[in-house]
Amino acid sequence: xxxxxxxxxxxxxxxxxxxxxxxxxxxxxxxxxxxxxxxxxxxxxxxxxxxxxxxxxxxxxxxxxxxxxxxxxxxxxxxxxxxxxxxxxxxxxxx
Numbered sequence: 415x416x417x418x419x420x421x422x423x424x425x426x427x428x429x430x431x432x433x434x435x436x437x438x439x440x441x442x443x444x445x446x447x448x449x450x451x452x453x454x455x456x457x458x459x460x461x462x463x464x465x466x467x468x469x470x471x472x473x474x475x476x477x478x479x480x481x482x483x484x485x486x487x488x489x490x491x492x493x494x495x496x497x498x499x500x501x502x503x504x505x506x507x508x509x
Contacts, residue, residue, distance in 0.1 A: 417425075430438065 433441075
């Protein structure tokens, strides 16, 4: 079942009566501005993609390595094994 031309005319008249001519033209203007903004964003994205990106090489001139003592304590904590579960930790032994 499709809408015929008379049904479309009636729907358009109902919308015109409900919203008024001024509100409909305002909505269409906002719709057009949104499309224009979208197209500008797409063009900016394409122009940014065509530009070569800057390459970062090496550390900053004022970068300093961390102290060796900090590395040893952090590495010891990271390699410490987790405690083994006990038989009472299972779901069958809930108290």
